[in-house]
Amino acid sequence: DESASTALRSSSPQYLGPRRTKAHICYSRLHAEIMAKVLHRDLGFTDVDATQTDDWDLIVGGYPHCGVGPRYEGNRYGWDWDMEYGLNRILNERGWENLMPHQVYHPCMGCAATYCNKRELCRILRDHVDPSYCYVLPDDLNRLKDAMSTDKSKVWVMKKDAANVHIHVGRGVSFFSSLDELPSEEELSNGMYLVQPWNEPFLGPGIFHRKSEMRAYVAITSVYPLRAYVHEEMSVVLAAKEYTNSSEAMVDRCMADTHSSTTGCESLISREAQRVLRNLQFMNRAIYFHDYAEAVGWSNEQIAGLIKETHETISKVVQVGHEALKSHHINRGIQSSGASCFSWMRVDIGITKDLKPFLFEFPEFFANYGTNTNAANTIRDLYKMIGLDQSPLPPEERSKFESQNLGGWQLLPNLDH
Incomplete structure (x- = not known):
């Protein structure tokens, strides 16, 4: 009827x-x-x-x-x-407010002013997760000096970053254990430095007695309101050289750096390690998270706990940074036009010896070569979740469509819409 x-x-x-x-x-x-x-x-x-x-x-x-x-x-x-x-x-x-409702722009803007910039990520982690997580220099210089005087044997990691630079894949990183090794206060005043404590890494048995780093993928599909997701498929990357101690790691990048681009390190991997990794990795020294967890003997409870804390920390960071995205004029123009934007980002996360996640950086643009099947799976799911394989929908119907086409994506926990 x-x-x-x-x-x-x-x-x-x-x-x-x-x-x-x-x-x-x-x-x-x-x-x-x-x-x-x-x-x-x-x-x-x-x-x-x-x-x-x-x-x-x-x-x-x-x-x-x-x-x-x-x-x-x-x-x-x-x-x-x-x-x-x-x-x-x-x-x-042309004016961002003049885009057509079916048009899609990548990426959503504003991330460089917040967590995609390592210094601003440092502030968020310091202010909203743990004051000892990170030190922004020169603002936190006295606090850093106090921490260093409390534990004089500790190793520290110094990094450089800013909103308008691109210093990644291990560049701009140095290690120190003495205040004398810090740059001068004049150099620190350039607003590019931050310091994090060196955390003793989780070390698995045999060939997995190497520093490891998790890689998680995050997507933003709406700024007004915030819709942010994390993909269930993570990976783990390994340093080329087996780990001994933090003192040696300070002077040996093949032991401290998990980036596969670290030059001169591949020859240090034994034939036995190469054989085992060949059967597990989907690209150079990169393993799917659950394959790695099984290989190092983590229990289901340990896996669930590590994932839960990782997702909760990422969610907190994304929500704090949301203000920078909301205030960006390009995002406002896209919103008023009825068009849409999306971001696809990676989060690099250390694994401490206590199986705790430790966020290193939140690269907005990261190497995603054609051999990276892990990244390919996540972007394929993202394209389908936002309906790029369908006829375009008006803004009021997009959230429902995404919720029905998640693939491997899931909303970040405790998300304040």
Whole structure:
């Protein structure tokens, strides 16, 4: 009857048009290879040039890859951190509020001013998780001196970062154990330094007697309100060299650094270790989390506890940083237009000897080469969760659609909507 037909129409999705197929990819092999491959191969997207036409459905890597600016220390590629060049300049001139509701922009903006910048992540961890988690210099210099005088044998890790630089994959990191090794107060005043305590790492048996680091994936699909997810599929990466002690790790990057790009380290892996890792890893020294947990003998309770604390800490960080995203003018323009944005990020997490997570960084753009099947699985699930393989939906229907198409994603716990 007529009432039943009306009810059916009101409960059916109200699509905005045909399925999206046109993407402008600001191509950086370092940061966009998997994103592009999954779009082209799995979803059938074709490339368009959004500098020449408004007829596009998706922009990938718009910030900071869609414009080339000046090169300087920490920005050797000339990435457009201030959105002043190329396609970014054109979009600014067109007006973000004039986007079409079916259009999607990657990434959501504002992360560089908060947790995707290691110094700002340090502040959040210090203020909202544990005061001893991190020290922002020079603000916390006296507090750091007090901590160092309490335990004079402790090793500390110093890092450099800022909102408009790109210092990752182990660069800008040094180790020290004495106040004399700190930069001068004049150098510290440049606002780029932070310090974290060195935590003795979890060490597994046999070839797993190596420093390890978890990699988790986080997605943001809405800023107003915040919708943020963590993927169930994590990985663990291993240092090339077996661990002895913190003193040796200070001077041996092959023991302290888990990045596979650490030069000269691969030859230190024994043939036996290479054989075992070949059967487990999905790429160089990277293992799926649950395969690693089984190999080192963690119980189900230990696994659940580590995951729970990891997700809760990530959720706290994302919620504190939400204010920076809400206040960003590009996100506000996207919201008023009815269009959408999404972010796909990685979180790098140490595992202490007590099986506690320790957040290192929250890279907004990370290496995702085509061999990384772990990353490919998460971005494929993300594309499907936001409906890139479907006809586009209006803003009021997107949350429900996501909840019904999570794949491996799950809402961050204790999320304050």
